Amino acid sequence: MAVPSTSSTVSGSFPVTSMSSIKLDKSNxxxxxxxxxxxxxxxxxxxxxxxxxxxxxxxxxxxxxxxxxxxxxxxxxxxxxxxxxxxxxxxxxxxxxxxxxxxxSGTNNLTRICDVYTDFFTVKRGERSVSEYYSDFVGLFEQLDIYHPPSTYLAVLAKQKNELRVTHFLDGLGREFLSLR
Structure with a gap:
């Protein structure tokens, strides 16, 4: 989350600081x-x-x-x-x-949606503590809510269901078909 470390302000407006400890990259x-x-x-x-x-x-x-x-x-x-x-x-x-x-954002990026679903369905505790595993699991679940937010509209649900089918199919093709994703 945002971890400001500030001191001064500009024109009394808002602090000059780092607005986030997270640096935007292609996946976060x-x-x-x-x-x-x-x-x-x-x-x-x-x-x-x-x-x-x-x-x-x-x-x-x-x-x-x-x-x-x-x-x-x-x-x-x-x-x-x-x-x-x-x-x-x-x-x-x-x-x-x-x-x-x-x-x-990846909201309409089927490749990103596929990656999140794959991570969600394959996440395992492994050697991590239960709390670390739970944290990762919840984080993936929250990402799925961003890419496929809960909805009561049938058209939205049908689109999400179709995207899930496509992403699962593409994920199952194997590495030689990775470029299709």
Whole structure:
């Protein structure tokens, strides 16, 4: 989760800190995004990534722009360098947030869904303690809730059921068919 270590502030707005102890990589978007959201909500700045920017003609725009630039910097610092490099030239923190979501959330990425289902169905305690095993199990279950959230809509349930069939089939093909996933 977010582990801030802060001291100073910018324009009395929000602390200059590391917004997350988790650095975004290609496989940890759910944990990273949750950590960042918690930090921003705690700072009262969640709207920077959830809402459109104000009109540049508004009197509050300069202050917003200053805070948004700091937030963009913090977002990029919370990413692996290879990912952050592709985010540096976006105009707003919301644009950075949406790009990261599109590229790494995996919500419509059958390969990622397949990987999570495979991990979920094959996770074993092994040599780990029961609490470590339980923690991993719950983490996988929570990821499945992100990729396939509970729903009462038949169309959504049918889509999820079909994705489960496809992912299980693809997983069973073996390594020589890995590129199909």
């Amino acid at each position: 978007y759910p944990a990273w995004s949750r950590s960042v959201q918690l930090y921003l909500r705690g700072q009262g700045k969640l709207t920077f990534i959830t809402s459109d920017p104000p009109n540049p003609k508004e009197s509050s725009y300069d202050k917003w722009s200053q805070e948004d630039a700091l937030l963009q910097s913090l977002l990029c610092q919370s990413m692996e360098p290879k990912i952050a490099t592709h985010m540096l030239f976006l105009d707003t923190s919301r644009a950075v947030w949406l790009r990261a979501e599109t590229l790494y």
